Amino acid sequence: MMAGDVDSYRHNVFDAEDVNDDGVVSAIDALLVINAMHGDESIDKEMFSDVNGDGRRSALDALMVINRVRRDRMGLDDPDPADEPITLLPMLPSEVRSIDGSGNHIEHPDWGSSGQTLLRAAAAQYGDGIASPGGADRPSPREISNAIAGAAQTAARSERGLSAFLSVWGQFVDHDLGLTESVEDGDAFDIAIPMGDPMFDPGGTGEVVMPFKRSMIQEGTGTSAGNPAQHVNEITAYIDGSQVYGSDIETAHALRSFVGGRLTITAEGLLPMDDAGMVIAGDVRASENLSLTAIHTLFVREHNRLADRIADEDPAATDEQIYQRARAIVIGQIQSITYHEYLPALLGVHSVARYAGYDAQVNPGIVTEFSTAAYRFGHSTLNEDIKFLDNEGRPVRDAVPLKDAFFHSVMLEETGIDSILKYAASTRSLEVDVGVVDGLRNFLFGPPGAGGMDLVAMNIQRGRDHGLSDYNTTRVAFGLDPVESFDAITSDVMLQDELSRLYGDVNDIDLWVGLMAEDHLSDSSVGELTAAIIADQFGRSRDGDRFYFENIFSGDELRFISETTLADVIERNTQLDGLQANVFFMQSEVRGRVTVAMASGLTGKAALDAMSSTVDDRITGVAGFTLELLSVGGAVIDTAVTDQRGNYRFRSFPETGSYQVRLSETGDTQDVVISGGGDRIRGVDFEVMTNF
Known part of the structure; x- marks a missing residue:
């Protein structure tokens, strides 16, 4: 019996269209789905190519990504969950079920009934x-x-x-x-x-x-x-x-x-x-x-x-x-x-x-x-x-x-x-x-x-x-x-x-x-x-x-x-609004990047090495830095280590509320507030100085 996604048809519950799970939905995600459809097995191991979660990989998955990219670029918000369809309500069925469950089955009218x-x-x-x-x-x-x-x-x-x-x-x-x-x-x-x-x-x-x-x-x-x-x-x-x-x-x-x-x-x-x-x-x-x-x-x-x-x-x-x-x-x-x-x-x-x-x-x-x-x-x-x-x-x-x-x-x-x-x-x-x-x-x-x-x-x-x-x-x-x-x-x-x-x-x-x-x-x-x-x-x-x-x-x-x-x-x-689309998941996320501000006067190989991975002429992401997620009382909830591009991510929030992210190497902190079960906060970045 299947109880979830098999390895070759993985689904990203947190953000379905984010196929490569990098926090951004872009044309690259659609391309990855298309490549997976054409037999690129290397994608299956790291990517989430089953976008619609139906256990298959098809053009529908790529189309979902493309529509998401188009919607994001046009600045269109997702429909408000509280907005009810404008169509008329479903009509009364020709036959209504009994209160006690009897008569549901024609030949066995007691099946499923109370008692x-x-x-x-x-x-x-x-x-x-x-x-x-x-x-x-x-x-x-x-x-x-x-x-x-x-x-x-x-x-x-x-x-x-x-x-x-x-x-x-x-x-x-x-x-x-x-x-x-x-x-x-x-x-x-x-x-x-x-x-x-x-x-x-x-x-x-x-x-x-x-x-x-x-x-x-x-x-x-x-x-x-x-x-x-x-x-x-x-x-x-x-x-x-x-x-x-x-x-x-x-x-x-x-x-x-x-x-x-x-x-x-x-x-x-x-x-x-x-x-x-x-x-x-x-x-x-x-x-x-x-x-x-x-x-x-x-x-x-x-x-x-x-x-x-x-x-x-x-x-x-x-x-x-x-x-x-x-x-x-x-x-x-x-x-x-x-x-x-x-x-x-x-x-x-x-x-x-x-x-x-x-x-x-x-x-x-x-x-x-x-x-x-x-x-x-x-x-x-x-x-x-x-x-x-x-x-x-x-x-x-x-x-x-x-x-x-x-x-x-x-x-x-x-x-x-x-x-x-x-x-x-x-x-x-x-x-x-x-x-x-x-x-x-x-x-x-x-x-x-x-x-x-x-x-x-x-x-x-x-x-x-x-x-x-x-x-x-x-x-x-x-x-x-x-x-x-x-x-x-x-x-x-x-x-x-x-x-x-x-x-x-x-x-x-x-x-x-x-x-x-x-x-x-x-x-x-x-x-x-x-x-x-x-x-x-x-x-x-x-x-x-x-x-x-x-x-x-x-x-x-x-x-x-x-x-x-x-x-x-x-x-x-109720008076509530802004709930995550699927309230059965509480999956808030904070992402950021640790970068190095290069001191002036770099020359020779040091300058070339530094510039080889820069995002602009001044900064570069660095791997191996440790980030700590702190509760409002200062307890360490989780730790993360930056990847080769300096990126980190926390998804371990136990509940909404106030938190801090601390860069262990410097002690620098930044405050973050999680207000909903689907919040995605980006740009919680840290910069460190070095002379290489």
Whole structure:
């Protein structure tokens, strides 16, 4: 399975038309594409000749570069993302999807609907083969969490420059696809806490446990080895905006104003709240954290914005017609953003096969390996706090620690959603790996001993509760070869040793742990099995959806939806502007050059040597100088060394804000301000004196 660009078709995510990655788009870039098309293999190794990211090299790639050069020379700006197409909005489809997902498939009307059984790719591995939890011979999930997921592993930012929207959108879509709740008065499956755990058993009693309830089992399952326990997906398996509109008719009606097709929203543009201070939304988890509530609010605003425009276009339209038409467009937008922006950012450009139309043979149901393990990768990507930034990327109030952002939606009455969405677009995500910040690993929903939980331990325990197969068995179920050693999973020697100590046998690794430990595929932010599971699920949720937007819209209507990005939706419904075109990447850049000012009086060979590489009669770029990128507090974030022409570049900005670039050899500094996730600042140059 492809999960990104292959070596001979490389794509520059940062600036697609900059084929040679020199910071300037020129005719040279077009020529390089043309030469690559004619078999110049030397170009493939250093250049990015797949300009449009379609996995091929063609005249379209060269044309994109030529059009960019022409636009730049004419001084034409890129279209404003907030400028909506002037064409009429897509019309109401002849048939609208049901709220609960039923009837989508003609022959199997229950497929993908709420209340269906989670599917399995690999056979269940219960302790008794029927329903008792698996993994009884494995270490406690909390012991595993302490060993591999502690603070030492959480520092790395996304190497590919993914933004915090990776987790925000990931959770938003997760709550569109699956919900399996535990039974409050059901069987306990508490997590053993190691004696002396510094957070949960500081007194060393050895008697502490973390409360954990088992998931609801689908009625009629768990009766024999031939009929093992299965679990319930309580919402629809389609990407159908159920987190916005609900998965049952009662919820859907409770969210509507029944006036002008609009959803209920406060005068301040926020979601209404119940008596317990929880927001009222299409999904019961909408209050879990501030960022999630903000994105929920955004799409309610988008629905209402579309509803108002539809009403203006068609004054005779009924409330129901307006509601369903706006709903169909919003669902299409969520689908388009997911498949055209989010998944390529996470998995790589070509990870999910191109859409080939509706396939009635595909069951879109959610696979338990996806919902219970692979799609919980996002827990490792969250930063330790949530910040609030203005349009220029500057803080407007103190950050909120992640541990204090759970179920605190009332804070949005003070902050609004703009500053949170700007933060998500302007901050790099943490890397997908086994590390998880303390806010999730020790303080989830409260401090230790007072409601606090460990999300890593819970993920592992939930996998055992659901009888998930081990990592290697699951690899085979998804068509991959089993690994024979721990170093075949990860190149991190310390992690290899910990996995070996914890599990002993490479065939006994908990699925979530193995997935998070995997080395990433090229041009992807996840490993081989993780990519396979996620691509499989999203492929089936799309291909088995008769109402997928590319199947029900065409022409200008399809183009209207396909060309709407998440940045567009944000800018049309907030006061933010100037967001980077793809908010899933935070890839700001600073470039400059170190030059030598030649002292007067040079003669002979010294003068000739100096002049041989000059840009003009006075200066020359010099190689080997070290530049440091400094935070506002003076900490060194990154270093760069000038190339043979004296050029350097920084792309490692963790977030927007103020920075300094320092030339190590002289101590000279220059201030730079990053205000957006796609800023490209050039000309941060330094000059040094020499007599050669």
